[in-house]
Amino acid sequence: MFFHIVLERNMQLHPRYFGRNLRDNLVAKLMKDVEGTCSGRHGFVVAVTGIENVGKGLIRDGTGFVTFPVKYQCVVFRPFKGEILEAVVTMVNKMGFFAEAGPVQIFVSNHLIPDDMEFQSGDMPNYTTSDGSVKIQKDSEVRLKIIGTRVDATEIFCIGTIKDDFLGVINDPVAI
Amino acid sequence: MSIVTDSPVHSSSSSDDFIAYLDDALDAGSPNSSSSDEEAENGDEFESVRVKRQKVEITEEIEGSTSEGTMGLNLEASVEGECTHPGSFGDMCIRCGQKLDGESGTTFGYIHKGLRLHDEEISRLRNTDVKNLLCRKKLYLVLDLDHTLLNSTHLAHLSSEEVHLLTQADSLGDVSNGSLFKLEHMHMMTKLRPSVRTFLKEANEMFEMYIYTMGDRPYALEMAKLLDPRGEYFNAKVISRDDGTQKHQKGLDVLLGQESAVLILDDTEHVWMEHKDNLILMERYHFFGSSCRQFNLNCKSLSESKSDEDETDGALARVLNVLKQVHCTFFDKLEEDLVDRDVRKVLSSVRSEVLSGCVIVFSRILHSALPALKKMAERMGATCLTELDPSVTHVVATDAGTEKSRWAVKEKKFLVHPRWIEAANYFWQKQPEENFVVKKMQ
Numbered sequence: 001m002f003f004h005i006v007l008e009r010n011m012q013l014h015p016r017y018f019g020r021n022l023r024d025n026l027v028a029k030l031m032k033d034v035e036g037t038c039s040g041r042h043g044f045v046v047a048v049t050g051i052e053n054v055g056k057g058l059i060r061d062g063t064g065f066v067t068f069p070v071k072y073q074c075v076v077f078r079p080f081k082g083e084i085l086e087a088v089v090t091m092v093n094k095m096g097f098f099a100e101a102g103p104v105q106i107f108v109s110n111h112l113i114p115d116d117m118e119f120q121s122g123d124m125p126n127y128t129t130s131d132g133s134v135k136i137q138k139d140s141e142v143r144l145k146i147i148g149t150r151v152d153a154t155e156i157f158c159i160g161t162i163k164d165d166f167l168g169v170i171n172d173p174v175a176i
Numbered sequence: 177m178s179i180v181t182d183s184p185v186h187s188s189s190s191s192d193d194f195i196a197y198l199d200d201a202l203d204a205g206s207p208n209s210s211s212s213d214e215e216a217e218n219g220d221e222f223e224s225v226r227v228k229r230q231k232v233e234i235t236e237e238i239e240g241s242t243s244e245g246t247m248g249l250n251l252e253a254s255v256e257g258e259c260t261h262p263g264s265f266g267d268m269c270i271r272c273g274q275k276l277d278g279e280s281g282t283t284f285g286y287i288h289k290g291l292r293l294h295d296e297e298i299s300r301l302r303n304t305d306v307k308n309l310l311c312r313k314k315l316y317l318v319l320d321l322d323h324t325l326l327n328s329t330h331l332a333h334l335s336s337e338e339v340h341l342l343t344q345a346d347s348l349g350d351v352s353n354g355s356l357f358k359l360e361h362m363h364m365m366t367k368l369r370p371s372v373r374t375f376l377k378e379a380n381e382m383f384e385m386y387i388y389t390m391g392d393r394p395y396a397l398e399m400a401k402l403l404d405p406r407g408e409y410f411n412a413k414v415i416s417r418d419d420g421t422q423k424h425q426k427g428l429d430v431l432l433g434q435e436s437a438v439l440i441l442d443d444t445e446h447v448w449m450e451h452k453d454n455l456i457l458m459e460r461y462h463f464f465g466s467s468c469r470q471f472n473l474n475c476k477s478l479s480e481s482k483s484d485e486d487e488t489d490g491a492l493a494r495v496l497n498v499l500k501q502v503h504c505t506f507f508d509k510l511e512e513d514l515v516d517r518d519v520r521k522v523l524s525s526v527r528s529e530v531l532s533g534c535v536i537v538f539s540r541i542l543h544s545a546l547p548a549l550k551k552m553a554e555r556m557g558a559t560c561l562t563e564l565d566p567s568v569t570h571v572v573a574t575d576a577g578t579e580k581s582r583w584a585v586k587e588k589k590f591l592v593h594p595r596w597i598e599a600a601n602y603f604w605q606k607q608p609e610e611n612f613v614v615k616k617m618q
Binding site: 001003041042078080081091093094095096098105107109111112121123147148149150152157159 | 194195198199262263265266267268269270271272273274275287288290291293301304305308408412432
């Protein structure tokens with residue numbers, strides 16, 4: 001799920017960046033530091049959308065660095081247990097398949113794949129129904145339900161299932 | 177938290193609360209969390225939830241994508257039976273999502289980071305996979321990298337006679353045609369063994385192949401890219417020393433296949449202590465001088481002598497024939513059910529035909545080397561005697577002047593150097609005895 005929230009961060013700036021472009025440098029550094037990172041509470045920071053407020057800078061004792069408290073608005077992405085997500089399949093093997101929803105890695109084990117889908121190995125390993133009507137292979141899009149999430153320092157891992165109603169491959173009308 | 181609509185700074189605490197509340201609400205709807213005792217609690221939660229939701233609507237700052245419908249998530253806990261926790265991904269059970277702190281099971285990091293499987297699941301997967309493969313007439317083949325399929329050296333270890341190779345390296349752009357590669361970022365040069373691509377292509381029809389090397393994972397993946405640029409053979413099947421369960425030993429426990437259907441191709445025997453019966457020992461490929469020096473061999477390496485193994489008759493081509501023979505015997509000549517057949521038995525029966533019919537007596541062999549040599553000869557089907565008798569066909573000696581050697585020459589029996597036995601072991605064929613003449617020691 002995506003959120004648009006306000007976060008705060010203390011940015012340290014080297015005096016070489018002071019001057020006319022101080023604020024721009026600060027904003028650029030903030031974006032470089034924060035976009036693409038992950039935290040347990042908020043999930044992945046996808047993009048910084050605006051700066052709310054830059055506080056007064058405080059010179060640190062001992063070094064010449066200055067700390068600015070910056071409040072910024074950003075879009076964050078965090079998966080929740082119980083949430084339904086669409087994801088793209090990245091790897092299919094005999095244990096299940098791995099899918100990605102943006103920066104989140106999701107694993108759907110074959111215990112949580114409907115029983116009528118069988119694993120077919122070969123050049124393009126896939127899961128297919130007995131009548132061949134539904135096929136899950138690399139780059140397929142699937143709708144899955146998250147049943148567990150775990151946040152690491154840099155990544156979020158999830159366990160998913162497609163065993164419920166309305167879950168599974170998303171039919172692409174454009175495909176041949 | 178109070179509703180402050182005129183504050184210039186939107187605090188993030190309300191969004192934190194919303195996140196926490198969402199966590200609880202969605203959690204309540206999933207199978208493992210609520211039991212009937214907690215029905216009352218959930219009722220209360222929803223009371224406070226309704227209050228919070230009002231606050232959210234007033235401040236109008238949150239743009240979550242949830243609809244109100246999700247708040248009415250089913251509280252009924254659809255209780256499935258006790259989950260057997262077949263494995264974990266990122267420390268969560270792959271079936272019920274519960275946090276598992278276990279150390280049980282085996283890590284399969286080479287398939288995907290963070291994947292762990294527990295023992296029953298591993299055996300279940302092994303059984304299904306083996307049945308699947310046997311139906312498609314395939315067995316498993318585990319390949320070693322260094323000195324078996326290729327030879328690598330650090331750029332710093334190139335001798336003066338090899339420096340010219342740096343300019344002869346094939347381009348990394350189109351890997352499928354080259355055999356000598358310079359990997360700048362790893363400071364290495366790698367030479368693929370002659371006819372390795374034909375070998376892989378033909379072996380792929382008969383086997384599901386894995387790479388198992390004692391190198392680290394980045395090295396293993398780089399080599400896999402050179403051998404298999406399109407990812408047809410070794411996709412998610414590259415096992416490095418970081419994936420093994422024992423230090424300095426290779427094992428088939430990280431392989432999802434039955435031991436009775438696995439063949440191993442490696443140049444080192446002592447790393448496969450538990451699986452010697454599955455092993456086909458390969459002659460080492462010493463292309464670079466550093467490789468010869470590593471094994472204390474004083475001869476010139478292949479690059480230093482400006483030569484290479486033969487394309488059509490090299491070690492890989494010969495081993496491919498052995499693999500074809502074993503494969504053919506396994507699938508066409510055995511009579512039991514597919515799942516009861518054992519490739520190890522087939523391997524030893526093929527091996528015992530190499531020197532079958534030979535009766536060997538040893539003379540003046542180094543005492544420490546004798547038991548191994550004898551065992552090697554016997555595994556290949558030869559009979560080893562200690563005393564001369566008319567049935568003897570070969571005398572294996574290091575000195576042509578011993579009594580047994582002279583007897584062999586007199587009786588027109590074959591007198592060969594012990595290397596004749598070792599050659600038969602590598603070539604899987606009896607070698608012409610004329611190439612292994614023994615000289616008289618002075």
